[in-house]
Amino acid sequence: MTFDIKTTKKHSNADALSRLLVPIGNEELNEESYDVTELYMIQQLDSLPVSSKEIQRETVKDTTLKVVYDMNASGWPASANNLNEALKAYFTRRNEISIYQGCLFWGIRVIIPQNIRSRVLEELHEGHSGIVKMKTVACILVWWPGIDKDLETLVKSCKGCQDNRPMPPEAPIHPWEWPQRAWQRIHVDFAGPFQGSMFLVAVDAFSKWPEVVQMSTTTADRTVDVLRRIISRNGLPDSLVSDNGPQFVFETFQDFMKYNGFVM
Structure with missing residues (x-):
């Protein structure tokens, strides 16, 4: 038995699948290019x-x-x-x-x-x-x-x-520490006007004792004079709480607190 050896190029009995998978000649596949x-x-x-x-x-x-x-x-x-x-x-x-x-x-x-x-x-x-x-x-x-x-x-x-719109988160409530004695911490603010006058209200945080003084003017100097009389009757506090109004942040009032040894 003899065999006729042929190179691959001389093969003519290629299967159909290989012909479908390999492009004929050098022609490229007909694909649409997209940008x-x-x-x-x-x-x-x-x-x-x-x-x-x-x-x-x-x-x-x-x-x-x-x-x-x-x-x-x-x-x-x-x-x-x-x-x-x-x-x-x-x-x-x-x-x-x-x-x-x-x-x-x-x-x-x-x-x-x-x-x-x-x-x-x-x-x-x-x-x-x-x-x-x-x-x-x-x-x-x-x-x-x-x-x-x-x-x-x-x-x-x-x-x-x-x-x-979403509401902002509520701020946590921070209660005031309970003072250990009377007149340790006082809270001051102005009320009014009422019948042409303003009223300086000072409340002791321990006993809730109020001091109310009618005032025709609410300047820093006048506020210092009124508080000086209140303190002379009740004693010096350790701290004073206010709303940081203009009278309480004025230099005259700051000097008054500094000289008397209490803080705001």
Whole structure:
């Protein structure tokens, strides 16, 4: 028995599977290539409450964005000295601004013209999700100079957003320590006006004994004089508690406490 040895190139009985898996000749597979960036831009535009055609049309009508569009296409000036304040906001971002389908983009965010910004704000505001959620969504989709301020103004003027906003946590109650003796700590404040007069009220925290003095003026000097008489009858306290009104933080009153050896 003899064998006819052939090289692989001379084989003509290749199976069908190998022919299906290997491209014939050097022809490439007929696959459509996609630009990932282009697909993302299309998705961004489709996510907006306004169409890309409308954004393109309003961009041309917007006096500021028309200039930005032209400068982005033809070249930005070397400095912003001759630009107005509205254009300076775009000049600082000039290296991140691009054009797609006649629409301006800052990074991945679509720059919305002035005339249709209110519609975009209404869409962001739908559901009264709150300022944090609205800013988060805006950071993904849209931008224009002052958008954060516009969102904050919208939320502050919306009663529904104010009613649904989370309340701040309650501060823990810190009770006063009970004094060990009478006149150790006194609490002072002004009451009035009543019938044209003010009243200085000093209460002992231990015995709850009140001292009430009618006053025609409530200056720091007059307050020191009244407290000096009260202390002369009851003794020097260790501490004095007030609401830090102007009389109690004035230099005259601070010197009075320092010389008498008690603190506020």
